[in-house]
Amino acid sequence: MFASRRKQTISGKKIIKDGKRIKPHKARRIIRRFHFLIERRKSLCKLFNVEMFDNDEMRNYKNVMSFLSGSFSSRNNRTVMMISDKKQCYDEGWNHDRIDEKIERELLRLNKQTGKNDIYANESLLRKHLIYLGYVMREIEREGGLQNYQLASQVGQDKDRGGDSSKLLIKWIKELVEGDVSMSALEIGSLSVHNKISTSGLFNPVVRIDLNNLNDSNGIIQQDFMKRPLPTGDGNKDKFNLISCSLVLNFVPTPIERGEMCERFIKFLKPNGYLFIVLPLPCINNSRYMNRAHFIDLLTFLGYKEVRYHEANKVCYFLLQLEGTDNGKHPKNDRKDRLQFIKKRKVQDGNKMNNFSILLP
DSSP, rough: OOOTOOOOOTTTOSSSSOOOOOOOOHHHHHHHHHHHHHHHHHHHHHHTOOOOOTOOOOHHHHHHHHTTTSSSETTTEEEOHHHHHHHHHHHHHHOOOOOOOHHHHHTTTHHHHHHHHHHOOOOHHHHHHHHHHHHHHHHHHHHTTHHHHHHHHHTOOOGGOOTTTTHHHHHHHHOOOOOSOOEEEEEEEOSSSHHHHHSSSSSEEEEEEEESOOOOOSOOOOOGGGGSSSOOSSSTTTTTTEEEEESSSGGHHHHHHHHHHHHHHGEEEEEEEEEEEEEEEEHHBBBSSSOOHHHHHHHHHHHHHHEEEEEOEEEEEEEEEEOSSSSOOTTTHHHHHGGGGSSOOSSSSTTOOOOOOOOOO
């Protein structure tokens, strides 16, 4: 997939060099980093009362610039910082030309340690967070914003790379479901209306959602699954026979939020519905706090059974089936059993292992 010669960032810089593809390993890094930066920017701008929009980078950029050009006052209307000082702090962050480990650690703790009252009351804290904002904004701009994120995301499903994870899903469903059965599907983190979920003929309708979507008219709804309205009533009208969650769960920021997402799947599945999850292989075979057995134990507790599993070179595929429930609750919701999934516990260890985990709230 080639980038258009006219595609530019909001400052007019080209996203990638003409005629060159984004390599898969770089695409994965861009996607991971983009999600992190967007969430950090959202948190910083919330502290500064700067409005952010999920699908309008030009507007976001203008809002930040407008904020920097205005005076910054405390709650008692006392000016805390001159406009020139505010812009100087922002520029200090912007001028970082490489990853700053100290700032990275502060960004990870951002939501936990700082509130609006702290920002207004402490000029030193204000200066630090203006630096963080410049630091984050520079990297979002350098990576090309939403356009480059979408381009990188589609690399994983480029047919030339054999990357459409739903091909394996369709094979499995055909093995498991007999006859001409009409099934509905919810695809979380959808990148294309041309993958096998949409073109196999097995699923109708297919509802496609993505947290960041460039074009609302392309058959993909811009929506956060965690904010999707819950099905109403006792029927299955707003539920699905299949939920596909391919390379999404690993981008959810915290272990607790991943656990909340796993619990929420059940509310959108019909009885005996299927859940298709794709994860980077290191999440399962190279984490101190997660392996295949523990992952399956957690999902079994939530009410699923594993029906298919496959490992490729870099990713692993799970197909699970909900064991007949229509009330949106765990059939095995025992507090004693739940305790093993609410705190981290090492299942293996090693110097080069990662800390990927999933915790139930």
